[in-house]
Amino acid sequence: MGAEGAERDAVGALFEELVREHRVTGAQLAVYRDGTLSEYATGLASVRTGEPVTTRTGFPFGSVTKFLTAELVMQFVCDGDLDLDDPLAGLLPDLGRAADPALGTATVRQLLSHTAGVVDSIEYDEMRGPSYRRFAGACARQPALFPPGLAFSYSNTGYCLLGAVIEAASGMDWWTAMDSCLLRPLGIEPAFLHDPRPGQGGATRPVAEGHALRAGGER
Known part of the structure; x- marks a missing residue:
């Protein structure tokens, strides 16, 4: 075994050890170094079915989409x-x-920097609707936390409003704009937590399920 193979095995062993130590149900790791991509996968994509995580398993985007939304705005x-x-x-x-x-x-700048004075989160009847433009209507009924630009306050709502801004600028829903303008050109096949577009419910690759691991080990 050459030095590169030994290094790959060492990285894989450390990855497996950390997953076990921190009781992560399933995980992936990709390391790109000196023009070579090394991929690792371990654990379960579904504790319900026992399906394992592979290097092709999709992990749905959650809050990490904030930096992708910001990139799309820019x-x-x-x-x-x-x-x-x-x-x-x-x-x-x-x-x-x-x-x-x-x-x-x-x-727009203040939404990006969490300084718009928008509340952190809101709930309304059509949270799973096909457009963030409706979300703007729900936000309009909420009071501001402070005058825009006065302070920093982390806001999930603010980034949902940026989704509506993207829809206004592009004429597309956020999911389509994100998919066609940013992710696909980068060679990224997305796995959204929720995709309301007709015909988009079926995944083209395995997708990890959400789960919780309680202190006693019960899943």
């Missing part, structure tokens, strides 16, 4: 379709009629 900024200092009321008419007028004055 793509539209570079193309001239958006301006970072555009007020939201001009992009999302519902926010121009917001119960708290301050929400409409917040900018």
